[in-house]
Amino acid sequence: MRITVLRERRPGERRVAVVPELVPKLTEAGFEVAVEPDAGAELHASDDDYRAAGAYVGDDAIDNAKVVLSVQPPDLAHVRHLPEGTVTVSFLPTIQELPLVRILRDRKVTTFSMDLIPRTSRAQSMDALSSQALVAGYRCAIVAAERLPRFFPLFMTAAGTVRPASVLVLGAGVAGLQAIATAKRLGAMVEAYDVREASAEEIRSLGAKFVELPLEALGGTGGYAREMTEERAAKQRELLTPYVANADALITTAAVPGRPAPLLVTAAMVNGMKPGSVVVDLAAEQGSNVEGSKPGEELNVNGVTIWGGRNVPSQMPLPASRLYAQNVVNFLLLMLKEGNVEIDFDDDVIAGSCVTHAGEVRHHLTQDQLGEVG
Amino acid sequence: MRITVLRERRPGERRVAVVPELVPKLTEAGFEVAVEPDAGAELHASDDDYRAAGAYVGDDAIDNAKVVLSVQPPDLAHVRHLPEGTVTVSFLPTIQELPLVRILRDRKVTTFSMDLIPRTSRAQSMDALSSQALVAGYRCAIVAAERLPRFFPLFMTAAGTVRPASVLVLGAGVAGLQAIATAKRLGAMVEAYDVREASAEEIRSLGAKFVELPLEALGGTGGYAREMTEERAAKQRELLTPYVANADALITTAAVPGRPAPLLVTAAMVNGMKPGSVVVDLAAEQGSNVEGSKPGEELNVNGVTIWGGRNVPSQMPLPASRLYAQNVVNFLLLMLKEGNVEIDFDDDVIAGSCVTHAGEVRHHLTQDQLGEVG
Numbered sequence: 001m002r003i004t005v006l007r008e009r010r011p012g013e014r015r016v017a018v019v020p021e022l023v024p025k026l027t028e029a030g031f032e033v034a035v036e037p038d039a040g041a042e043l044h045a046s047d048d049d050y051r052a053a054g055a056y057v058g059d060d061a062i063d064n065a066k067v068v069l070s071v072q073p074p075d076l077a078h079v080r081h082l083p084e085g086t087v088t089v090s091f092l093p094t095i096q097e098l099p100l101v102r103i104l105r106d107r108k109v110t111t112f113s114m115d116l117i118p119r120t121s122r123a124q125s126m127d128a129l130s131s132q133a134l135v136a137g138y139r140c141a142i143v144a145a146e147r148l149p150r151f152f153p154l155f156m157t158a159a160g161t162v163r164p165a166s167v168l169v170l171g172a173g174v175a176g177l178q179a180i181a182t183a184k185r186l187g188a189m190v191e192a193y194d195v196r197e198a199s200a201e202e203i204r205s206l207g208a209k210f211v212e213l214p215l216e217a218l219g220g221t222g223g224y225a226r227e228m229t230e231e232r233a234a235k236q237r238e239l240l241t242p243y244v245a246n247a248d249a250l251i252t253t254a255a256v257p258g259r260p261a262p263l264l265v266t267a268a269m270v271n272g273m274k275p276g277s278v279v280v281d282l283a284a285e286q287g288s289n290v291e292g293s294k295p296g297e298e299l300n301v302n303g304v305t306i307w308g309g310r311n312v313p314s315q316m317p318l319p320a321s322r323l324y325a326q327n328v329v330n331f332l333l334l335m336l337k338e339g340n341v342e343i344d345f346d347d348d349v350i351a352g353s354c355v356t357h358a359g360e361v362r363h364h365l366t367q368d369q370l371g372e373v374g
Numbered sequence: 375m376r377i378t379v380l381r382e383r384r385p386g387e388r389r390v391a392v393v394p395e396l397v398p399k400l401t402e403a404g405f406e407v408a409v410e411p412d413a414g415a416e417l418h419a420s421d422d423d424y425r426a427a428g429a430y431v432g433d434d435a436i437d438n439a440k441v442v443l444s445v446q447p448p449d450l451a452h453v454r455h456l457p458e459g460t461v462t463v464s465f466l467p468t469i470q471e472l473p474l475v476r477i478l479r480d481r482k483v484t485t486f487s488m489d490l491i492p493r494t495s496r497a498q499s500m501d502a503l504s505s506q507a508l509v510a511g512y513r514c515a516i517v518a519a520e521r522l523p524r525f526f527p528l529f530m531t532a533a534g535t536v537r538p539a540s541v542l543v544l545g546a547g548v549a550g551l552q553a554i555a556t557a558k559r560l561g562a563m564v565e566a567y568d569v570r571e572a573s574a575e576e577i578r579s580l581g582a583k584f585v586e587l588p589l590e591a592l593g594g595t596g597g598y599a600r601e602m603t604e605e606r607a608a609k610q611r612e613l614l615t616p617y618v619a620n621a622d623a624l625i626t627t628a629a630v631p632g633r634p635a636p637l638l639v640t641a642a643m644v645n646g647m648k649p650g651s652v653v654v655d656l657a658a659e660q661g662s663n664v665e666g667s668k669p670g671e672e673l674n675v676n677g678v679t680i681w682g683g684r685n686v687p688s689q690m691p692l693p694a695s696r697l698y699a700q701n702v703v704n705f706l707l708l709m710l711k712e713g714n715v716e717i718d719f720d721d722d723v724i725a726g727s728c729v730t731h732a733g734e735v736r737h738h739l740t741q742d743q744l745g746e747v748g
Contacts, residue, residue, distance in 0.1 A: 043523070044649040044677060124532040131533045138525060146520035149417070150692045151512060153559070158498035159505045159700040162693050185527070185559055275418040276692065303418060318524045318650065319536045326533040 001339060003332075004065035005055075007036035010072045012296070012310065014042035014317035017069040017090070018325045023053035025329045030339030034061035043317040066341055069328055071321075073097050084108040087341055089328055091115055091128070094355055094366040095258055101366055105356040110343060114327065116353040116363065123349045126331040130174045131323035136312040137178025137253065140280045141167075144179075144249040145186055147278045147298075147305050153187025164189050168247035169208070170240070170264050170289065171254030172199040175282055179251045180208045191243060194254075195228065195236075213239045228262070237266060245272040252289035253282040258365070260287030267291040267301075275303025284308030375713060377706075378439035379429075381410035384446045386670070386684065388416035388691035391443040391464070392699045397427035399703045404713030408435035417691040440715055443702055445695075447471050458482040461715055463702055465489055465502070468729055468740040469632055475740060479730040484717060488701065490727040490737065497723045500705040504548045505697035510686040511552025511627065514654045515541075518553075518623040519560055521652045521672075521679050527561025538563050542621035543582070544614070544638050544663065545628030546573040549656055553625045554582045565617060568628075569602065569610075587613045602636070611640060619646040626663035627656040632739070634661030641665040641675075649677025658682030 003026050005018045016039045018026070023033050033055040037047055047057040068074060068082070070090040079100065082088070085108065092113035094101055104111045114128040124130075144167065145152050154164040167183040169176050172194035180203065183190045190208035192199075197217035200210040215236060218228055228236075244250055244265055250273070255261050261283035270279060270290065281293035288308070292301060296310030313320035334350055335341050345351045354362045361367045377400050379392045390413045392400070397407050407429040411421055421431040442448060442456070444464040453474065456462070458481065466487035468475055478485045488502040498504075518541065519526050528538040541557040543550050546568035554577065557564045564582035566573075571591035574584040589610060592602055602610075618624055618639055624647070629635050635657035644653060644666065655667035662682070666675060670684030687694035708724060709715050719725045728736045735741045 125534075127532065131531060134529065134531060135525075138527075142516075142519050145516050149690050151509075151690070153556075155508065155693070157505060157508060157697060158501065159697045159704070160499075162696060182527075182560075185561060186556075187559060316523050316525070319529070322536060323531060323533045330533070 001030075001066040001341065002032045002034050002064050003067040003069065004061050005033065005035045005039055006062070006068060006070040006074060006078070007039040008071055009075055012314060013072050014311075014314040015071045015321040015324060016040045016043065016045065016317075017071050017321075017328055019043070019318075019321050020045050020049040020053040020055070021322075022325045022329050023050060023055045026332070026336075027054045029333065029336040031067075031336065032056065034058065034065065036061045040321075042314075043321055067332065069332075071324060073100055076100060076103065079103050079107065079109070082107055082109050085110065087335075087343075088112065089114065089331065092355060094363060095369055098366075098370060101355060101361065102370065105359060105361050108359045110357045111355040112331070112350075112353045113355050113363075114324075114331070114353070116355070117327075117331065118349060118352045120348070126327045126349065128324050128327040131327055132313040132320055133174035133253075134178050135316050135320045135323065136282055136309070137175035138182050139312050139315055140175065140251045140253065140282050140309070141179045141182035141186070143307055144183070144251055144278050144280045145188075147280075147307065148249050149276050150248060151187075152183065165248040166191070166246055167249045167251065168192070168211075168243055170194075170250070170252045171283075172196075172203050173253060173255070176251070176253040177202060177206065179253060179282075180206045183249075183251075184208060188249070191247075193240065193243070211240075211243055215239065233262060237264065237269065240264065241269050241272065244269045245274075247273065247277065249278045249280070250290075251280045251282070254289050255283055255286055261289050263287075263289065263291060265290040270304055270306065271302060273304050277304050279304060279306045280309070281306065282309040282312060285310055375404075375440040375715065376406045376408050376438050377441040377443065378435050379407065379409045379413055380436070380442060380444040380448060380452070381413040382445055383449055386688060387446050388685075388688040389445045389695040389698060390414045390417065390419065390691075391445050391695075391702055393417070393692075393695050394419050394423040394427040394429070395696075396699045396703050397424060397429045400706070400710075401428045403707065403710040405441075405710065406430065408432070408439065410435045414695075416688075417695055419695075441706065443706075445698060447474055450474060450477065453477050453481065453483070456481055456483050459484065461709075461717075462486065463488065463705065466729060468737060469743055472740075472744060475729060475735065476744065479733060479735050482733045484731045485729040486705070486724075486727045487729050487737075488698075488705070488727070490729070491701075491705065492723060492726040494722070500701045500723065502698050502701040505701055506687040506694055507548035507627075508552050509690050509694045509697065510656055510683065511549035512556050513686050513689055514549065514625045514627065514656050514683070515553045515556035515560070517681055518557070518625055518652050518654045519562075521654075521681065522623050523650055524622060525561075526557065539622040540565070540620055541623045541625065542566070542585075542617055544568075544624070544626045545657075546570075546577050547627060547629070550625070550627040551576060551580065553627060553656075554580045557623075557625075558582060562623070565621075567614065567617070585614075585617055589613065607636060611638065611643065614638065615643050615646065618643045619648075621647065621651065623652045623654070624664075625654045625656070628663050629657055629660055635663050637661075637663065637665060639664040644678055644680065645676060647678050651678045653678060653680045654683070655680065656683040656686060659684055 193211040567585040667682040
């Protein structure tokens with residue numbers, strides 16, 4: 001049976017679903033691995049690297065595929081030709097991809113979304129949202145350090161002492177915690193805030209200062225915050241204003257799944273920052289944590305650099321692909337039994353991450369959305 | 375008596391000789407400080423910041439100046455109008471500035487070059503070459519981390535381990551040591567090489583691996599290496615080839631004072647690097663340690679990014695100016711006595727850094743150069 005690795009086709013996507021070094025994990029499970037030409041080009045993994053790892057590489061890689069792997073959702077052009085019973089595994093933010101979900105359902109494809117892997121201990125090694133957030137969080141801190149025209153660390157020199165940079169991180173999920181850890185490594189003074197109660201301890205354990213605001217904490221599930229009322233959000237912005245004004249570098253990473261990112265920092269708050277300061281908004285693609293940030297753009301607003309993230313894990317395609325591939329392979333291994341694919345819906349990881357199967361939409365939220373939209 | 379701080383006029387120079395916070399050190403010594411408008415613009419130090427610190431700011435700042443301070447050598451246009459006995463303090467690489475030196479001599483200006491501050495313990499707090507090299511070394515490591523499409527640190531995650539980046543630093547003077555320290559901070563595996571015997575211990579004390587080559591060490595003075603024979607240089611390149619090929623990031627910082635930088639890495643050696651690797655050549659302006667690097671340019675050669683440094687301290691104008699200003703003020707304080715300038719040539723720091731005085735060129739090497747060139 002054949003497992004096919006697609007070449008990514010969406011603009012700006014530089015990752016690949018399986019890196020050469022992980023090909024043997026799938027061949028050892030009794031599968032043929034077929035890879036589209038140039039699939040690993042952006043991370044300098046050549047077709048020969050895949051061949052050396054035991055894969056077939058060819059334009060016809062998708063023919064007779066039982067399992068189709070990709071990072072971004074597979075193209076409509078591909079999906080229209082998939083035979084009944086094919087299995088696809090990729091990121092698939094269903095709310096943004098309803099037309100694709102309908103076709104996958106109608107073609108009786110079995111579709112898994114890596115966005116839906118449950119955040120349980122057992123599924124940790126398959127948690128691609130977390131692994132990609134780790135890459136993004138590291139990248140945010142490095143981007144801030146590179147654009148800030150001053151040192152992150154304290155320097156004590158013969159010519160006197162230069163104080164370290166003040167870095168403020170808003171949102172302390174996986175990406176935010178990694179940004180904190182990286183900025184701390186570089187020697188910055190780091191403060192961080194998150195609406196979730198559990199985050200204070202995590203932030204402090206990295207040696208950063210937790211910003212305590214006189215607001216009640218918000219709960220949340222799976223490491224994400226719940227959405228908050230506009231009244232609380234406004235109060236929060238007001239209380240954060242002096243912290244933002246004090247920061248040399250501001251990194252925002254606040255996301256609410258399935259919703260636009262919360263506006264944490266207004267244009268007026270950015271205006272209150274010192275000229276030469278840097279803002280890195282990881283949430284720019286999801287609607288922005290910072291007013292005025294644009295995905296994939298670097299703006300200068302009154303001397304403040306505002307960097308908007310766009311597919312940030314793809315900016316480090318090698319480690320991002322390496323981790324994603326391991327997540328995907330770990331997930332697949334739940335289903336690969338002696339050269340066959342066996343889908344056991346009693347397994348909560350398999351059941352939880354399945355979007356379509358046998359002509360049905362199995363994910364409840366997506367069912368609702370499909371019902372509403374049409 | 376007036377001490378004047380010039381606005382820098384050379385393209386790409388973003389520093390300033392005195393930052394506002396150091397103005398009081400000079401006014402307390404009994405001097406008036408006059409600053410040209412917009413002198414601190416590039417580091418967001420406004421004219422009002424200088425005024426608040428006690429300086430006069432105006433287009434006529436240079437009028438009646440007893441001491442003229444700048445980072446780059448003063449402009450010919452300025453120098454032609456300086457009265458006899460004026461004191462200038464700036465960087466002044468005399469070999470490149472012989473026409474300017476001649477005019478400074480003929481106008482009977484007393485000229486000090488911060489390049490010539492002796493590397494003695496007493497003069498450490500005035501050592502501007504070192505303070506600016508510190509800034510440049512930090513910047514080189516951050517530039518490499520930002521351009522390398524993989525992590526500097528080791529990551530141990532639920533989806534497996536990602537190995538740290540291999541960083542190779544060639545040249546371990548102040549800049550090289552700071553690049554090593556910063557790359558280590560970020561968690562990279564760092565190897566380094568320098569021709570000077572003393573460097574092995576310094577490199578190891580930062581936790582990096584010293585690359586031992588079967589070549590005799592070269593002596594040197596003031597932390598700089600002597601020039602070597604072409605035969606030894608060729609052998610060294612040959613021996614370094616496998617280390618360069620293994621590096622994800624290569625940072626070169628080798629300089630020989632008053633000479634072009636040594637060619638450490640040939641185009642063929644760069645060709646042997648993995649695609650996606652990064653080369654940061656701090657010596658690009660001095661003739662390049664790496665064949666093909668261009669000052670101020672970022673090139674892609676067969677998938678390898680080659681970044682050539684150009685006035686690298688100016689890329690961090692705030693800390694660079696802060697440290698330079700402290701160096702200059704410490705130096706000046708040797709001469710500022712009760713509101714007067716007293717130049718004591720029995721002081722080895724003053725004598726060693728003086729280029730022209732009372733119509734004579736006092737710096738021997740510059741005398742020789744002027745003799746040769748005419």
